[in-house]
Amino acid sequence: MGRLNDKVAIVTGGSRGLGGGAADALCAEGAxxxxxxxxxxxxxxxxxDLRAAGHRARYVHLDVREAQSWAALVDGVMATEGRIDGLVNNAGINIPIDIEEATVEQFQAILDVNLIGPFLGIKAVLPAMRKGGGGSIINVASNSTKMALPTTSLYGASKAGIANLTKTTAVHCALRGDNIRVNSIHxxxxxxxxxxxxxxxxMPQVRALVDAIPMGRMGLPAEFGKVVVFLASEDSSYMTAAELFTDGGLTVVSFAHPARG
Ligand SMILES: NC(=O)c1ccc[n+]([C@@H]2O[C@H](COP(=O)([O-])OP(=O)(O)OC[C@H]3O[C@@H](n4cnc5c(N)ncnc54)[C@H](O)[C@@H]3O)[C@@H](O)[C@H]2O)c1
Structure with missing residues (x-):
């Protein structure tokens, strides 16, 4: 028996990368x-591939920036699967650039995917989750909410935004007695x-960051997937508005900046 049998979860940006790891891990637990x-x-x-391995998975085209796209997705899932228990707001983009080089168009592009996208997703799934008796929303932020580099100017701001939206949504749902938990992974x-x-x-900053990771390596999508399963499952039943940092200990160490000047 998996921890997520009979549960239905949506993973945005699940075609590859961390979202792919999340989709694999959720399927492996029966979702x-x-x-x-x-x-x-x-x-x-x-x-x-997931279906060939005996899991339940399907693909739907979704542009997270479009409310219409979200409405079609949620209607389709409710018609086909009949419920929505989990939403992993994972789709994200990065434009590494400092504040003086950045344009307002670039900032808008990042905000549209990384912050407005999850906002639309949360609003789209909440009624369906409520109908099903509860759920878990997992917003993928970044450790850039606590660590600053010149080049995380736009990206870090978008991720700080989703981290805060996570908490206000979590408190909103908890006070309503919705049994919907909302947490962020960083x-x-x-x-x-x-x-x-x-x-x-x-980028020398990226190389230096990897070298500075106390665990001495980058994380793997499969490791990220395990944290998603934890937050999606009853194993985290008393957690809402929480920030989980999955960064090999990087956020708590200090290191000399390699590119001063
Ligand atoms: N990889 C890392 O080291 C890292 C570190 C911190 C945070 N993150 C965050 O984790 C998440 C996943 O990152 P990743 O490294 O797997 O990136 P990735 O580029 O490999 O995957 C991102 C996915 O999002 C999808 N996507 C982009 N724009 C979209 C849109 N408008 N609508 C729907 N889907 C869209 C892409 O098609 C892609 O499949 C992102 O939110 C990212 O900011 C990643």
Whole structure:
């Protein structure tokens, strides 16, 4: 018996990377998983692989920036699966740039995916979760909510926003007696496509960050998936408005900045 048998979870950005790890882990615990992404081929392939392994998974195209796209997704899941127990607001983008180089268009682009997207998702699923007697919303922030680099100017602001939206939503749901818990995960460096991007890899700040991780390595999507399962399951039944840092201890250490000047 899995910890999430009979549960239905949506994972945005689940076609690859950390979201892929979350989809795999939720399926392994018995959940029926809806992978929602704009990367259609990768998402279809992942869902198909999961079904071939005996799990329940399907792919749905979702642009998290569009309220209409969310409404269609939620209507479809309620019509097909009949309930929504979990939402992993994982889809995210990064534009590493400092405050003086950044444009307002870049800031808007990041906010649209990383902050407005989860906002729309939360609003879309809450009625369905309430109808089903409760649920768990897991917002993927970043350890950049506690650590600042010049180049996390836009990204860090968007992630600080989702971390705070997590808490206000958690308190809103708790005070209503909704049995809907809302928590955020704050990953540090993980080995996914976002960090495999050569432009990002080449940044001395990124190299220095990895070297500074007390555990001496990046995290893996499968490790991230285990934390998602914990927050989605009754194992975290008394946790809401919490921040879970999954960063090998990086956030609590101090290190000399390599690129002064
Ligand atoms: N990888 C890391 O080290 C790391 C560290 C801290 C935080 N995070 C956060 O974890 C999350 C996942 O990151 P990742 O490294 O797996 O990134 P990734 O680029 O590998 O995957 C992100 C996914 O989001 C999807 N996506 C992007 N825009 C979308 C949109 N408008 N609508 C729907 N889907 C969209 C992409 O298609 C992709 O599948 C992000 O929120 C990211 O900010 C990652």
């Amino acid at each position: 029926s998983v809806v992978i929602a992404d704009v990367l259609d081929d990768a998402g279809q392939a992942r869902a198909s 990953p540090g460096a993980h080995l996914t496509e976002m960090l495999e991007n050569p432009q990002v890899q080449a």
